[in-house]
Every structure is written in structure tokens, then in C-alpha cells.
Amino acid sequence: MAPVVVLVGAPGCGKTTVGQALATALGVEFRDTDTDIEQMAGKPIPEIFIDEGEAHFRTLERAAVAAALAATSGVLALGGGAVLAEETRAALVGHRVVHLSVELPDAVRRVGLGAGRPLLAINPRATLKHLMDQRRPLYTEVATATVATDGRSPTEIVAEIAALLPR
Ligand SMILES: Nc1ncnc2c1ncn2[C@@H]1O[C@H](COP(=O)(O)OP(=O)(O)O)[C@@H](O)[C@H]1O
Numbered sequence: 001m002a003p004v005v006v007l008v009g010a011p012g013c014g015k016t017t018v019g020q021a022l023a024t025a026l027g028v029e030f031r032d033t034d035t036d037i038e039q040m041a042g043k044p045i046p047e048i049f050i051d052e053g054e055a056h057f058r059t060l061e062r063a064a065v066a067a068a069l070a071a072t073s074g075v076l077a078l079g080g081g082a083v084l085a086e087e088t089r090a091a092l093v094g095h096r097v098v099h100l101s102v103e104l105p106d107a108v109r110r111v112g113l114g115a116g117r118p119l120l121a122i123n124p125r126a127t128l129k130h131l132m133d134q135r136r137p138l139y140t141e142v143a144t145a146t147v148a149t150d151g152r153s154p155t156e157i158v159a160e161i162a163a164l165l166p167r
């Protein structure tokens, strides 16, 4: 079993929102590794960062991605930092992986004051810029296609991804 598509990209690019809408449009399961991690840990992501730290979160994330890749034939959204793990980048080889690209202004606006992203709790604009600069090459490395999201609605983005999929 393999996901019909895996979504990667920076926080705020819309993996969770677009992924859910795409799965609904296709009539398939939607899976988000952040949700799987919260279920595994029995607590929300910010609490995992506070109680056990980022390294522990990344360990759970590597396991969650490996499990989800093997267990879903639907749409799979990863967390924005999942591609930091070499093991995860290797596991993505052979899958259809769409990079939802976003530039800093839209990413900052979308992430806004939203809670639930502990890495962006302080100085979100500078932190996002740093994360995006660091990760852009990794998103490009794992992606089989890139879909730009700046200034576009989730509906438009869903249609563009759907057009990339086999019918
Ligand atoms: N194309 C878009 N245009 C405007 N807002 C968006 C778009 N995609 C997502 N959003 C909004 O941005 C926020 C972050 O989206 P989310 O799907 O959680 O991103 P990710 O999972 O990639 O971090 C949410 O409030 C969502 O409603």
C-alpha cells in the first residue's frame, strides 16, 4: 500500500488544509503524521516539545512517517520538519511527493498567531525564514512535483494536485 500523494512543505504552506480537502475530493482517507504523533504520545505537539523536547518529537515523527507510508493509500500530510531526517527522505523515494511551496509573506500570514507550532512561538517571522532557508533544498530533493500556493485558494491548489494524479 502507498499513499496516492504525500504533501511536504514549510509550516503554513497548507499541507493539513489542502491535504484534507484533496482527500475529500478524491474520496480517500486523509492522514496527517502530526495527528498520529499526538495519538502515539497521548498529548498535543506543544506538550511533547515542553515535556520531552524536539529530539524526542523527531524520533516519534520518524516512526510516524514510516508507519503512515506503509499503512495508507490515501492522502498523507507530513509535518514541516519531517524531511530533516535522512531516514525519512530515503523512505520517500519512489512515492509521489508534492511540495507545496510558499514564500515568507504568505507563510507568516497563515501561521499568524495560531497556536500549536512550538518552534514558531517566539519571533515567528525570523524563525520561519531560517527554517525555510534551511529546508528548501530538502523539500526540492524529495519532491516529484512542486505546486505554488502563494495568493491561491485551497480549492485551486487541490485542483492542481488532482490533475497530477493518475485517474
Ligand atoms: N492557500 C491558502 N490560502 C490561505 N490560507 C491558507 C491556505 N492554505 C492554508 N491556509 C491557512 O493557513 C493556516 C495553516 O495551514 P495548514 O494547513 O495548517 O498548514 P501546514 O499544515 O502546512 O502547516 C490555516 O489557518 C489554514 O486555514
Ligand SMILES: O=C(O)C1=C[C@@H](OP(=O)(O)O)[C@@H](O)[C@H](O)C1
Pocket (backbone or CB within 6 Å): 009, 010, 011, 012, 015, 016, 034, 045, 078, 079, 080, 081, 082, 116, 117, 118, 119, 131
Ligand atoms: O516545521 C516543523 O518543524 C514543525 C511543523 C509542524 O507541522 P506543520 O508543518 O503542519 O505546521 C509540526 O510537525 C511541529 O510543530 C514541527
Ligand SMILES: [Mg+2]
Pocket (backbone or CB within 6 Å): 015, 016, 017, 032, 034, 077, 078, 079
Ligand atoms: Mg500541518
